[in-house]
Amino acid sequence: xxxxxIVGLAALVALGGATGAxxxxxxxxxxxxxxxxxxxxxxxxxxxxxxxxxxxxxxxxVDYCRALAVAIFNDPxxxxxxxxxxxxxxxxxxxxxxxxxxRTTTWTMSRDSSLGLTFAxxxxxxxxxxxxxxxxxxxxxxxxxxxxxxxxxxxxxxLNVSDFFRTNKITYKPVLFEKSDEVTAAYDxxxxxxxxxxxxxxxxxxxxxxxxxxxxxxxxxxxxxxxGPVVRQGDSQFFTxxxxxxxxxxxAEELGVTSANADxxxxxxxxxxxxxxxxxxxxxxxIGIANDWALQIVKKVGNYAEIYDRNFGAKxxxxxxxxxxxxxxxxxxxxxxxxR
Amino acid sequence: MAxxxxxxxxxxxxxxxxxxxxxxxxxxIYQLILLAGIVxxxxxxxxxxxxxLRRLGIASGFEFMSRTASFDISQxxxxxxxxxxxxTAFMVGLWNTVLVSVIGIVLAxxxxxxxxxxxxxxxxxxxxxxxxxxxVLRNIPxxxxxxxxxxxxxxxxxxxxxxxxxELWFGSYISNRGINLPAPIFEPGFGYVMLAAILGLALAVGxxxxxxxxxxLTGQPFPAFWVGVxxxxxxxxxxxxxxxxxxxxxxxxxxxFNFTGGxxxxxxxxxxxxxxxxxxxxxxxxxxxxxxxxxxxGQKEAAAxxxxxxxxxxxxxxxxxxxxVMIPPLTSNYLSLTKNSSLALAIAYPDLVAVTGTMLNNTGxxxxxxxxxxxxxxTLSLLTSLLMNWFNARIALVER
Numbered sequence: 001x002x003x004x005x006i007v008g009l010a011a012l013v014a015l016g017g018a019t020g021a022x023x024x025x026x027x028x029x030x031x032x033x034x035x036x037x038x039x040x041x042x043x044x045x046x047x048x049x050x051x052x053x054x055x056x057x058x059x060x061x062v063d064y065c066r067a068l069a070v071a072i073f074n075d076p077x078x079x080x081x082x083x084x085x086x087x088x089x090x091x092x093x094x095x096x097x098x099x100x101x102x103r104t105t106t107w108t109m110s111r112d113s114s115l116g117l118t119f120a121x122x123x124x125x126x127x128x129x130x131x132x133x134x135x136x137x138x139x140x141x142x143x144x145x146x147x148x149x150x151x152x153x154x155x156x157x158x159l160n161v162s163d164f165f166r167t168n169k170i171t172y173k174p175v176l177f178e179k180s181d182e183v184t185a186a187y188d189x190x191x192x193x194x195x196x197x198x199x200x201x202x203x204x205x206x207x208x209x210x211x212x213x214x215x216x217x218x219x220x221x222x223x224x225x226x227x228g229p230v231v232r233q234g235d236s237q238f239f240t241x242x243x244x245x246x247x248x249x250x251x252a253e254e255l256g257v258t259s260a261n262a263d264x265x266x267x268x269x270x271x272x273x274x275x276x277x278x279x280x281x282x283x284x285x286x287i288g289i290a291n292d293w294a295l296q297i298v299k300k301v302g303n304y305a306e307i308y309d310r311n312f313g314a315k316x317x318x319x320x321x322x323x324x325x326x327x328x329x330x331x332x333x334x335x336x337x338x339x340r
Numbered sequence: 341m342a343x344x345x346x347x348x349x350x351x352x353x354x355x356x357x358x359x360x361x362x363x364x365x366x367x368x369i370y371q372l373i374l375l376a377g378i379v380x381x382x383x384x385x386x387x388x389x390x391x392x393l394r395r396l397g398i399a400s401g402f403e404f405m406s407r408t409a410s411f412d413i414s415q416x417x418x419x420x421x422x423x424x425x426x427x428t429a430f431m432v433g434l435w436n437t438v439l440v441s442v443i444g445i446v447l448a449x450x451x452x453x454x455x456x457x458x459x460x461x462x463x464x465x466x467x468x469x470x471x472x473x474x475x476v477l478r479n480i481p482x483x484x485x486x487x488x489x490x491x492x493x494x495x496x497x498x499x500x501x502x503x504x505x506x507e508l509w510f511g512s513y514i515s516n517r518g519i520n521l522p523a524p525i526f527e528p529g530f531g532y533v534m535l536a537a538i539l540g541l542a543l544a545v546g547x548x549x550x551x552x553x554x555x556x557l558t559g560q561p562f563p564a565f566w567v568g569v570x571x572x573x574x575x576x577x578x579x580x581x582x583x584x585x586x587x588x589x590x591x592x593x594x595x596x597f598n599f600t601g602g603x604x605x606x607x608x609x610x611x612x613x614x615x616x617x618x619x620x621x622x623x624x625x626x627x628x629x630x631x632x633x634x635x636x637x638g639q640k641e642a643a644a645x646x647x648x649x650x651x652x653x654x655x656x657x658x659x660x661x662x663x664x665v666m667i668p669p670l671t672s673n674y675l676s677l678t679k680n681s682s683l684a685l686a687i688a689y690p691d692l693v694a695v696t697g698t699m700l701n702n703t704g705x706x707x708x709x710x711x712x713x714x715x716x717x718x719t720l721s722l723l724t725s726l727l728m729n730w731f732n733a734r735i736a737l738v739e740r
Contacts, residue, residue, distance in 0.1 A: 087697050091706045094396055115704035116397030136597075147597040148517060153685070153694065154701035158411045162422040165412075173598060174412045175608070175688045176698075186688070189494040190501045190516055191607065193597045233397045 027099055027231070027238035028288055031072055036080045039065035040098035043083035044181055046204040047311050047318030048104050057081045060311040061102040064123060064229060067301045068100075068245050071293045076300045085178055087154035090115055093232060100242060101230040104201060106156045111230070120229045120242040125324040125333050127221035128160045129199040131206060134216050136193060141220035145170040150183045150192035152176070160223040161196050184208045198225045204318045240287050248294040250336035251276050252303035254327055259306060262298045275339045283339055294339075304334065389707060404703045405430070411698055413690045415606060426699055433695030434716055440612055440691065441678040441720070447617040448677060449670075452624025457654070459629050470625065477622035483683055485619055490611035490687040499607075502598060511591040513599065518606040520592035520599040529586035533576050540575035544568030608689040612681065620677045627669040631662035663735055671728035675721050682717070692716060 031037050041049035041061050049059040066076035082098050089105065092098050094116060104126075105111075107119040130149075132138045141164070151157050153176045165172050175192050177183045180201070187195050188210050195205055199217060206212045229246065231239050252258075255273050257265045266277045274280035277295040284291035301307065304327075312320040326332025359365060393400045409429040410422050417435040420428050459470035477485070493499065494516055500506050505515035513520045544567075551564035580586065592602030635658050643653035684691035692713060700709045 087701055090701065090704055094398060094704075094706075110702075110704070114399035144597070146595050146600060153698055158698060159702065162410055162412045166422055172412075174414050176414070176685075176690065176694065177688050178685050178697075182686070182688075185491055186494065189491070191494055234395075 027235050028072070028241060031099055031238075035073075036078050037065060037069045037072060037100075038098045039068075039079050039081050040084045040089055040092055040101040040103055041065070041081050042103040043085060043179065044208075045104060045201065046207050047200065047316065047320070048204065049081070049083075049102075058311075060124065060307060061104065063301055063307045063311065064102045064246070064249075065100075067249060067297045067307075068229075068242060070297045070300050071241060071245050071248075071289050074290060074296050085154065086152055087178060090117065093117065093230060096232075099231070099238070104198065104227045105230050106198075107226045107228055108156060116233045117230050118233050118239055119226075120231060120239060121246045122226040122228045122333075123246060124200065124227040126198040126200050126225035126227050128157055128196060128223040128225060129202055129221055130194045130196050130218045131187075131202045131215050132194045132218060134214055138194075138218065141218050141222065142168055142170065144172060144194055146172070147194055148173040148175055148192040149194045149196050150175045150177065150186045151196050152180055152183055153178055156223070156225065157197055164222045180205060181208070198227070200227075200312075200320055203312075203320050207317050237288055241289060244287060244339075245293075245297065247336035248276065248297055248339070249304040249307065250327065250334055251339060252294065252298045253305045254329065254336070257298050257303060259299055259302045262295055266292075266295055272338070393707065398704060400705065400708065402708055404699075404705060404708075407703075409699070409702075411702070413695060414688075415609065415690055426703070429695055429699060430692075430712070433690060433692035436690055436695075437678075437681055437684075437692040437716075438720070440609065440616065440681050440684070440689070444613055444616040444620065444677050444681065445674050447613070448620035448624055448673070451617060451621035452673075453628050455621060455625035456628025457632070459625060460632055473618075474622045474625050477618050478626070480619075482615065482619050482680055483686060486612060486615040486683055486687050489615045490607065493611065494607060505594070505599070511589070512602075513592060516607065517598060518604045518610065520602050520604050522589035522591045523601070523603045525588050525590055527586040527588065529583045532583055533580045533586065536579035537572065537576040540572040543575070544572050547571065606689075608684075608687050611687050612684050612689045612691075616677055616680060619680070620673050623673050623676075624670060627666050627673065628662070630669070631664075631666035632658055634665045635661045660735070664732075667728060667732040667735070671725060671732075674724050674728065678720050678724065679717060 039062075041057065041059070044050055045059065045061075047059055049057060049061045052058045062081065065079045065081070069079045070076050072078075082092070084092050084098070084101070084103060089101050089103060090111070093101050100120075102123075104124070105119075106126075107122065111117050112119065130141050130144065132144075138144060149161065149172050151161065151174060158174070158176070161172070161174070173192075175186060177186065180197075183195060183197075184205050186192060187205075195202065197205060199221065202217055206215055206217075209215060229242050231242055255265075255270070255276060257273060257276065262277070265273055266279055268274065268277075271280060275283060277298075278284055278290075278292040282291060284293040290296070302310070308322065308325065310316065312318060322332065324333045326334065328335040360369075390400065405427040406425050408422075409424055409426045411429070412422050413420060413429065413432050415436055416432045417439060418428070418432060420432045455470045455473050457470075458466045459474065461467045461470070499514065499516040502515040502517045505513040505517075505520070507513055508519075511522050547568055548564045551562040554560055554562060590601050592599040592604070639657055639661065640653055643657040644650075648656065681691055682693040685694040685697060688694075696709050696713045700706050703709070
């Protein structure tokens, strides 16, 4: 099944003369000509990307792609979401099957080098953790010596957990699945004692359990997981657009521009806000998109804080505290270069 | 007469015709053109791949095979740890695939023969059981069958949680973490027991040959099979007792989370093995039935007329003839089983495809790794074919 898909994608890399060339050189032009953005997302990750009860894709990673679609087309609906497993994602991006990945992908050095990819930024600062049943009475990850641990294949998770147990000279038994739904099903059945994943991923796994309240996240954070949108190397124009859409979301939050007050703020005399919303300067044109790009993004999708609250806030099913993802002005790590 | 004249005329013409018009030269030229076409096609694909990979900035080559894998695998038949190389990880996956395929083929063959013969039984109930087995199992997609075997069994309360594992015989346990068995530990002196076992086996083969010769000469039957089994088991057993039982067991002991010690048959392995075996057995049963039906009724009647009991008739007259019809479809079923084992990842069994999937993701070298994986399946399939073709040739009807 999936292996067939990946063979197909590999064949695309091997044979893709025409499409490959098109996909690489001018992604922005290709997207405009196609009339829709092809966005690779996770198949079932509540909070990040998940179809809602009407079949529309919703989530943090989904909203980023909608913001990018607004920047390019001024229309958040012009995105085609392609659900990809962890195993398929890079080959899909390399072969031009999608324009970018916005699917909880960790920024690592080898992905920047040997995979031929570029990360546009860190949309979400995360770290790997463990979830266990409360009844086990485990309080720290180091107590998991000899435990069976369920996890998803094809991720940095697999490597981090191996490093962690090796460093602490304890053992574990990995049970590897291809899909996160299978991981939670196996954990529910008692096949394994713990699930390991990025802590945000664990929060969304927990929602899928039969009895979410019976499980608890351990306090340990065993890795750094900077998650963000990924594009192919060698297309600096598209890379710049993806990067600045992320920065615009942060700058809007920092300057207090929200979907509710965006039009009013456009009349502001503050030069920083004027440059962001396109009433001063030619910043949008400089990267090949409309000048009021950021105004339209904030109006139609919201700023970083609005996107975060919609998907991880008090009213959403998956709740994750802002933590490291607060703005730098509030003691967090999210920091965007100025538009100037 | 007229024909000969025509033949002579055309050969005379051919002799006169130019070099290029001679049929044997033409044949060579067509072969050369085809060869050039094939070479050009592959050259195009390979060079295009290399150019594409370079343009996309993706690393290529097989150097990664000697780098550290740094991931863990749950079932390893050869020594492996996260510090081993990618190549070792690849071999671990390969052996896991071979293990489940070989055991699966044996089980599927046994079950398939039983069910195929059952379908033809004159006993109404047995025949219906055979029919239901075949019709249900061969009409369910294998992936669904595997997911059912794994998740339905895990989620049901059929198996206790590991904490309440049920004790079976000889210190083994069953739970939803698998079957934990005592692992044998061989002590010095066990070599003699092995030697005795080999001796016993050789003796059994000798008895078989002697019994056959005697039967052909005198017609006297001799229970060679059971005597052979007895000899093979008894001789090493006697030696083991004489040597002071040079083998002990490492029993599984309940730990904090799992059993420690002994060895475990994981639920993933058992579910995959069961799924593959019953699924393939349903196809083998049909091949067996077809083979038996292909043997003319007169053969069975002749056997009965000679005074053979029904099971003797089946074993000595019908099956040897049916085998000639059964072997080719049996080969295809063995090949399918091996290739279908690649669905293992869905139920977390670390087969070759599962392990190479992880490798692929960590190195990003999809083209190389998928080529290698395909080469392995091709080799396994060709080996199976070779073996079965040899077997087929051996039992083929020798016409006199």
